[in-house]
Amino acid sequence: MPSLIDIRRRIRSVKNTQQITKAMKMVSAAKLRRAQDRTIAARPYGSLLRKVLGNVAAAVANDESAAENPLLARREERRILLVVITGDKGLAGAFNTNLIKAAGRFGPSAPRRRSPSS
Numbered sequence: 001m002p003s004l005i006d007i008r009r010r011i012r013s014v015k016n017t018q019q020i021t022k023a024m025k026m027v028s029a030a031k032l033r034r035a036q037d038r039t040i041a042a043r044p045y046g047s048l049l050r051k052v053l054g055n056v057a058a059a060v061a062n063d064e065s066a067a068e069n070p071l072l073a074r075r076e077e078r079r080i081l082l083v084v085i086t087g088d089k090g091l092a093g094a095f096n097t098n099l100i101k102a103a104g105r106f107g108p109s110a111p112r113r114r115s116p117s118s
Contacts, residue, residue, distance in 0.1 A: 082106060 002010075060066050084103045086096040 056072075060072055066072065082103055084099060086092070086099055
C-alpha cells in the first residue's frame with residue numbers, strides 16, 4: 001500500500017499533467033482558428049482567380065488571334081514539373097510520407113497523356 005506522501009505526489013503529478021494538456025489544447029485551438037481565418041481570407045482571391053481564368057478561356061474561345069498567343073498554344077507535353085509542398089508542422093510525418101509516395105507514383109511510371117490537339 002502506497003504511503004500518504006506517494007499518493008499526494010501522484011495527485012500533484014496528475015494535476016500538473018492536466019494543466020499541461022489544457023494549455024496544449026488552448027494553443028492548438030488558437031492555431032486552428034488562425035488557419036481557418038487565413039483560409040477564409042483567401043476565398044476572395046480564389047474566386048477572383050477563377051473569374052480571371054474563365055475570362056481568359058472565354059476570350060481564347062471567341063477570338064482566333066488570341067489563340068495564336070504562344071502562351072496559350074496547345075503543344076505536346078515533353079516535360080512535366082511536379083511541385084510538391086509538404087507540411088512543416090510537427091506530427092505530420094505520415095502526411096508528408098504519403099504525399100511524397102504519391103508524387104513518386106505520379107513520376108516516371110505515370111502513363112503518358114496524349115495532347116488534346118492530336
